[in-house]
Amino acid sequence: MSLKVYEATCTAPINIAVIKYWGKxxxxxxxxxxxxLSVTLSQDDLHTKTTCRVSPDLKDDHLWLNGKEEIIAQNKRLTNVINEMRAQRKRMEENDNSLPKISDYNLHICSNNNFPTAAGLASSAAGFACLTYTLATLYQLQLDNVQLSTIARTGSGSACRSLQGGYVAWEMGEKEDGSDSHAIQVATREHWPEMQAIILVVNDTKKKTSSTLGMQHTVATSPLIQHRIKHVVPKAMEDMKKAILNKDFDSFAEITMRDSNSFHAVCADTFPPIYYMNDISRAIVNAVHDYNAAKAALGSAQKYTVAYTFDAGPNAVLYVEKKDANNVLGVISRLFPAAADNNIYERFTFNEKEVDEVLAKMSTPVYQQMNAFKRIIDTKVGDGPRILAKEFNENVSLLKANGEPKELL
Amino acid sequence: MSLKVYEATCTAPINIAVIKYWGKxxxxxxxxxxxxLSVTLSQDDLHTKTTCRVSPDLKDDHLWLNGKEEIIAQNKRLTNVINEMRAQRKRMEENDNSLPKISDYNLHICSNNNFPTAAGLASSAAGFACLTYTLATLYQLQLDNVQLSTIARTGSGSACRSLQGGYVAWEMGEKEDGSDSHAIQVATREHWPEMQAIILVVNDTKKKTSSTLGMQHTVATSPLIQHRIKHVVPKAMEDMKKAILNKDFDSFAEITMRDSNSFHAVCADTFPPIYYMNDISRAIVNAVHDYNAAKAALGSAQKYTVAYTFDAGPNAVLYVEKKDANNVLGVISRLFPAAADNNIYERFTFNEKEVDEVLAKMSTPVYQQMNAFKRIIDTKVGDGPRILAKEFNENVSLLKANGEPKELL
Incomplete structure (x- = not known):
């Protein structure tokens, strides 16, 4: 192995928007x-891990994504980010002769998600955040979070929100060159540590429209999205920031649910319409509203105990405070029962009496099909990208000493 | 039987809006x-039939709806219409002493739909149109269609559109007393006789939100409906009238589908959201877009061969020209198969070769569950209310000679 190996390995989190990005x-x-605006979820549960290596020994640029090679030159989004980071390194080297000229070396990139693609979670945000962050670490670039987020954004819009932990706003900006369109942290995870997320991965067979194509169709054909863009979102952004700063769960929940609904409404108003939610998703929506009313009837001081949001797919993400998470999931387990050979609820212990008490106030029927969910992920708010190693470290790297990925599909 | 029996029996059609009424x-x-704006469907297939009788022998007002008595005084919508028609008769009698004073007599009303409530078709439009028309016939009121529609509207908004055949616009009007909010015929059924409708009655177990409540929630909570009201519908109304007058099916189809989508979008934007369509409904939408693309690929000069629209429920109404109706239904029968013991497609004969030809160009998968539909109704554009009898006629009347309904539940 050559001594001239430069390598970095990092992880980056996924984020789930409470005010959705839809339209370019x-x-x-x-x-x-x-x-x-999004909430960054804990990397302890869900993350992308990326190793980037440069070395004069490498014959060419290569990138492996979840064990499968991607041709970089065929992927404009990857090219954007890699070229920009390399150019930044080159400028640094030109300004400081003492720096090793590693921008000229070929690059091997290996990136894996710790969750299956079948989980239906949008992984491009974590992926491009991790790529940007790992390259910045490898090249030792002096970029702040705003600068990093601007670059990650050119790979995948929502990636810019995965470069920080806690509660993160992506300000759309006004400039044509995009230099003012980047993410800003609204609050850290420590500010509101009670916040939890439950991801209900919904069984679905339907092929879905990619969000990149979907949002372009919506902007081109939905009359209603203009109202969402001009009037609905600006107010929601303002109100949501206040809700987070005040740790006002009622407002957080209502804005989150209304924005999810508004987003799926403009999808339905697209021509031809785009449907991401299915009957299971809609049954979850109804159950959440029913649950909130039941808790209020039982004397909760909160108007909303739990909030739903749906991205460009049928999966529900429920935001709930720690004190309520177990009861919410207990009620969900009754309304969406798993078959005997399905263990998705097995790792949880519910207070069945308290579950009964809430169910007695609810009218939502038990969902007619068993196994509405493929998987349940319970997680919390997390921090921004983490550096696992700034040099080659056999225990951490996704690449072997010879530059090949350790795991291939 | 007393000689002083005055009776009339009429039928009235249902109408299916292509530009939806949603919001008061x-x-x-x-x-x-x-x-x-709606299309009136043929009474030969679907109608409400109503008998109204006045006589000094009757001890009280009574109304039976589909064999079950309704307490008139508890139903504000019924009271509105009956009181107004009686008051009109009374004024006539006061102005013309030669007229029998039948406005003082008690009233028996019996009204039946010729389709089961389980068909999921909104029957209140046909019901109130028929009630208004039959009372006007009984009382021999000199009211034109505009006047009749204004009265029917106070019973059920969309009833005003069932008082005429063909293509009917309900102009919202501006006046506070509603005197300029009534229906006007855009074109007769003879103007565009090729137009057909196929109603796919979808299997569904979910309890649905009544449209009266639903539209009030939407107006109160959906930000997007304001854009629909102010910008989307006014343009759609103008374009749709032109499309009908020009018998331009492509424009008719696109405006119809877009408006259905817009309506269900504002329902989804309601808080809590209202969902009328289910996964079967959405599969129909996707199949229709796919079908239209396939026909265009096969050389059809039309951009759209068939259009969907969905009211406040999961059922699809497909508008299609006569030349294409059989092929559309043939493709539907393959994509939404019926089980062996389900005869919904049995009365149709399809050209299987032509069905295969279109299916070969489509990518929509066969729907995963059998028996997606409960019933299929194929019908055409129809005329306005019909008078069956202007006096008691045993063969036509829904009432027995003694004033009781012939059929009771």
Whole structure:
């Protein structure tokens, strides 16, 4: 093995928007038609891990994604990010002769998600955040979070929100070059540590429209999205920031649910319409509203105990405070029963008496099909990207000493 | 039997909106927040039939709906219409002494639909249109269609559109008293006789939100409906009238589908959201778009061969020209198969070769569950209410000679 190996390995989190990004005003630069806001989820549960290596020994650039090679030159989004990071390194080297000229070396990148693609979670945000962050670490670039998020954005819009932990706003910006379209942390995870997320991965067989294509169709054909962009989201962004700063769960929940509904409404208003939610998703929505009313009837001081949000797929993400998470999931387990050979609820212990008490106030019927969910992920709010190693470390790296990925499909 | 029996029996059609009525600016007078436009369907297939009788022998007012007595005084919508028609008769009698004073007599009303409630078709439009028309016939009122539709509207908004055949616009009007909020015929059924309708009655177990409540929630909580009301519908109304007058099926189809989508989008934007369509409904939408693309690929000069629209429920109404109706239904029969013991497709004969030809160009998968539909109704555009009898006629009347309904539940 050559001594001239430079390597970094990092992880980055996924984020789930509570005010959705849907619509680009510039498709090349990934500039959005509205601002958005998300919660970063814990990397302890879900993350992308990426190793980037440069070395004079490497014969060419290569990238492996979940054990499968991607041709970088065929992927404009990857090319954007890699070229920009390399150019930044090159400028640094030109300004400081003492720096090793590693921008000229070929690059091997290996990136894996710790969750199956079948989980239906959008992984491109974590992926491009991790790629950007790992390259910045490898090249020792002096970039702040705003600068990093601007670059990650050119790979995948929502990736810019995965570069920080806690509660993160992506301000849409106004400039044509996109230099003011980046993410800003609204609050850290420590500010509101009670916040939890439950991801209900819904069984679905239908082929879904990619969000990149979907949002372009919506902008081109939905009359209603103009109202969402101009009037609905700007107010929601303002109100949501206040809700987070005040740790006001009622407001957080209502804005989150309304925005999810507004997003799926403009999808339905697209021509031809785009449907991401299915009958199971809609049954979850009804159950959440029913649950909140039941808890209020039982004397809860909160108007909302739990909030739903749905991305470009049928899966529900429920936001709930720690004190309520177990009861919510207990009620869900009764309304969406798993068959005897399905162990998705097995790792949880519910207070069945308290579950009964809430169910007695609810009218939502038990869902007619067993096994509505493929998987349940319970997690919490998390931090931003983490550096696992700044040099080659056999225990951490996704690459073997010879530069090949350790795991191939 | 007394000689002083006055009776009339009429039928009235249902109508299916292609530009939907959703939202009231005045809930007492049923004044809408937007104009709407519908197609009247043939009474040969679907209708409400109503007998109204007055006689000094009758001891009280009574009304039977589908064999079950309704207490008139407890139903504000019924009271509105009956009181107004009686008051009109009374004024006539006061102005013309030669007229029998039948406005003082008690009233028996019997009204039946010729389709089961389980068919999931909104029957209140046909019901109130028929009630208004039959009372006008009984009382021999000199009212034109506009006047009749204004009265029917106070019973059920969309009833005003069932008082005429063909293609009917309900102009929302501006006046506070609602006197300019009434239906006007855009074109007769003879103008565009090729138009057909196929109603796919979808299997569904879910309890649905009544449209009266639903539209009030949407107006109160959906930000997007304001855009629909102010910008989307006014343009759609104008374009749709042109499409009908020009018998331009492509425009008719696109406006119809877009408006259905817009309506269900604002339902989804309601808080809590209202979902009328289910996974079967959405599979129909996707199949229709796929079918239209396949026909265009096979050389059809039309962009759209068939259009869908969904009211406040999961059932699809497909508009299609006569030349294409059989092929559309043939493709539907393959994509939504019926089990061996289900005879919904049995009465049709399809050209299987032509069905295969279109299916070969489509990518929509066969729907995963058998028996997606409970019933299929194929019908055409129809005329306005019909008078069956202007006096007691044993063969036609829904009432026995003694004033009791012939059929009771």
């Amino acid at each position: 005003r510039d498709t090349k630069l990934n500039l959005p038609t509205n601002s958005s | 600016r005045d809930t007492k007078l049923n004044l809408p927040t937007n104009s709407s």
